[in-house]
Amino acid sequence: MIVRVAGAGTPVWFVVLLGVVGLVVGGLTGRRLADGGYRTEYDEAGALPRVWWWPAPVLALLWAFLGWRLGDYAGWAALPAFLLFAWLTVGLVWIDADVHRLPDGLVLPAYPALLVLLLVATLGLGDWRALWRALACLAVVFGVFFLMNLVSPASLGFGDVKLSGLIGLLLGWLGVQEAVTGVVAGFLVGGVVALVMLVAQRVGLRSHIAYGPSLLLGTFLALAFEYQLVA
Template sequence: MPPADLPAGAVAALALVGGLVLGPWSARVSVRLARRDEAASASPLRTAVTAVLVVLALAGALLAGGLRPGTVALAWAGVAGVVLGAVDLATHRLPDRVTVPAYAAVATALLVDAVALGTWPALLRAVLAGAAAFGLAAGAAVLSPQGLGFGDVKLLGLLGLVLGWVGWGALLAGVFLGLVTGAVASLTLITAGRAGWRTALPFGPPLLVGAVLALVVAGPVPLA
C-alpha cells in the first residue's frame, strides 16, 4: 500500500503499538550495551524518551514507505539508530551487536521488496551506495583514525544502504546534513564551554540526524 493511501490513524496506531513494545526493550538494550552490564535497567525517563523516539522512527518509516517489505528496512534501521545513538552519546561506541544484525535485516527486507514489487534497480542502487559509503568512510578512517572510528564506518555503510535505496540524492543529502549537524553541534558545545577544539565527540548521532532529515526531504518512496 502506498504511503498516500495509508490512513493517518493507522500510521499512528501501528507506530504507537510498536513504540510501546519496542521502546522499553530498546531502552534496556542501550543501557546494557553502554554499561556492558546485562543486568542494568533503564530509568523511567530514559524509557519514556526512547519509546517516543521509537514511535517517531516507526511512524516515519510508514509515512515514507507505506505497507511494503522495504518499510521493514526503514523501521529496523530507525530503531537500531535510536539504540546506537544512545550508546554513542554515552560511551563513544557503536556496538556491532546492533549494527551487524541491522545490515542483515535491512538487506533481507530490501531483497524481499525487490522480489515482491520488482524494485531491483533500487536494490542495486542501495548495494552500490552502501558499498561506496563504507569504502570512502573506511579510507577516511585509515587516514585519520582520530576523526572517524570504524564504528562510524559501519554505520555509514548501513545508512548508505538505506539512503541509497531511496535515491542517490537522499544519500548525498544525508551525508551532507550529517556533516553539517556534527559541525553545528561541535561549535555549539565549544561556544558553551562544554568542549574544546580537540575534544572527541560522538559522530554517530549527527550522522543519524542527517539521515533522518534526508529521508524527510526525499518524501515517500515510490513503489517501483
C-alpha cells in the same frame, strides 16, 4: 523552484498504530538499555543515563513518520527495513552518547538483516535496479568514510565507518540522491553539534564527540526533506 515531496498517503489509523507500537517497543528498549548491559570493561563511562524513557516517544515518532513517508511503497514491503533501522537508531544513539562506541553486536548483524529485508522490498517493488543501487551506494559511502578514517582516525572512528555502510545501503535503495543527501546532512548536523558544544565550552578542540547520532539524524533528514527541482 524547489518543492518538498509529500508523504505516501498512508491511512491515518495505520500511522497512529505504528506510533503506538513504536511507543511500546521503544519503552521496552529503553528499559533494557538502562541496565547498561552494553558496557564493557574498556569503556570510559560515568553514571548510567537516568532518562531511560526517551526511546519510547522517539521510536513512536520515527515509526509513525516512516509509516507516513513510505506507506504502501513497494506493496508495503519496504517498510520493515526502515522500521528496523529506526529501532537500531534509538539503541545506537543511546550507546554512542553514553560510551562513545557503536557496538559491533548491533551494527554488523544489521547488514544481513537489512539485506534480506531490502531483498523482500525489491521483490515487492519489482525493480532489481533498486537493490544493485543500494549495494553500490553501500560500497561508495563505506569507501569514502574508510578513507576519511585513514586520513584522520581521531576525527572519525571506525564504528562510524561501519555505520556509514548501513546508511548507504538503506538510502541507496531509495535513490542515489537520498544517499548523498543523508551523508551530507549527517556532516552538517555533526558540524553544528560540534560548534555548539565548543561555544558552550562543553568540549575542547581535542575532545571526542560522538558522531554516530549526527549520521543517524542525517539519514532521517534525508527521508523527511526529499526535494524535487521544478522548472
